[in-house]
Amino acid sequence: MDELSGKKILMFVDDIYEDLELWYPRLRLIEAGAEVVTAGPQGGKVYQGKHGYPCKSDAAIADVQEKDFEGLVIPGGFAPDKLRRLPEVLELTRRFHEAEKLVAYICHAGWIPISAKIMSGIRCTSTPGIKDDLENAGAIWVDEALVIDRHHVSSRRPDDLPQFCRGILQVLTRFDIPC
Numbered sequence: 001m002d003e004l005s006g007k008k009i010l011m012f013v014d015d016i017y018e019d020l021e022l023w024y025p026r027l028r029l030i031e032a033g034a035e036v037v038t039a040g041p042q043g044g045k046v047y048q049g050k051h052g053y054p055c056k057s058d059a060a061i062a063d064v065q066e067k068d069f070e071g072l073v074i075p076g077g078f079a080p081d082k083l084r085r086l087p088e089v090l091e092l093t094r095r096f097h098e099a100e101k102l103v104a105y106i107c108h109a110g111w112i113p114i115s116a117k118i119m120s121g122i123r124c125t126s127t128p129g130i131k132d133d134l135e136n137a138g139a140i141w142v143d144e145a146l147v148i149d150r151h152h153v154s155s156r157r158p159d160d161l162p163q164f165c166r167g168i169l170q171v172l173t174r175f176d177i178p179c
Contacts, residue, residue, distance in 0.1 A: 002033035003173050007070040009102075012089065012112070013040045013057055018077030019049035020158045021106050025073050028165040034172075039064050041086065050077050062088045066095035071102025071172055074109035076127070076157075081108065084115035094118055097151070102171050104153040106164050110134055113152075123147055124154040 009029050013022060022038075029036050040047055040057035047055050061083075066072075072093065074080060083089045093116040096103050105113060110126040111133065113119050120138030125147045134141045146163035147154045153171055155164035 003169065004029060005033035007033070007172060008035045008037065008068060009071050009073060009172075010064060010066075010069045010092075011036060011038045011073045011075065012061065012079070012083055013038050013047045013055050013075070014079035014082050015047050016077050016082070017047065017049050017055065017075050017079040018107060018158065019051045019053040020161060021075035021077065021109070022049065022055060023053065024158075024161045025075070025104075025165055025168060029073070029168070032169060034070075037064065037069070041083075047079075061086065061092065064092070066092055066099060066101070069096075069101070071104065071151075071168070072096045073102070073168060074105040074112050076105070076107025076109040078108065080105075080111040084112045090116040100151045102151055102153065102168065104164070104168050104171075106155045106160070107157050110139075110154065113137075114139075122152050123149040124152060125156050126154060127156055 037058045039059045039061045043060035097118040107127045114137040123140040131141050145160040146167045148167050153167040
């Protein structure tokens with residue numbers, strides 16, 4: 001399957017990312033033919049997941065630009081709470097949203113689009129723990145495994161990863177991908 005051949009996808013990483021929420025979509029996107037660039041606060045640094053799995057960043061967040069990518073995938077865990085304090089993370093996220101490119105987030109990753117102030121009127125889901133944060137940011141929160149609203153893709157937790165990846169592929173290819 002090379003439905004994403006030639007497409008380049010950005011993923012954020014920082015310490016305490018949710019291991020499965022980074023690695024499952026990353027590997028699925030690579031399997032589909034995409035080039036995936038993982039960017040952290042520092043390029044070339046090894047970040048540790050919540051469960052101890054390492055991920056070496058390909059680039060520093062400050063060195064990447066939205067124009068070079070087809071979409072953004074944000075894993076959950078507690079990394080999003082750290083990353084949303086970085087102005088370059090919020091600016092990049094806003095640029096993907098304004099360009100109507102994929103903005104995908106799972107579990108606690110919704111904290112970044114909240115802080116980027118792009119959630120007003122967006123239908124989405126997340127872990128119930130940040131439901132109030134999303135609603136206070138103007139989002140329309142629903143408890144579903146996958147929510148696609150235009151170029152936004154969201155899911156609740158690691159159990160929803162198969163649906164989350166299907167949604168990402170659907171938005172990137174603009175057609176239905178079988179489960």
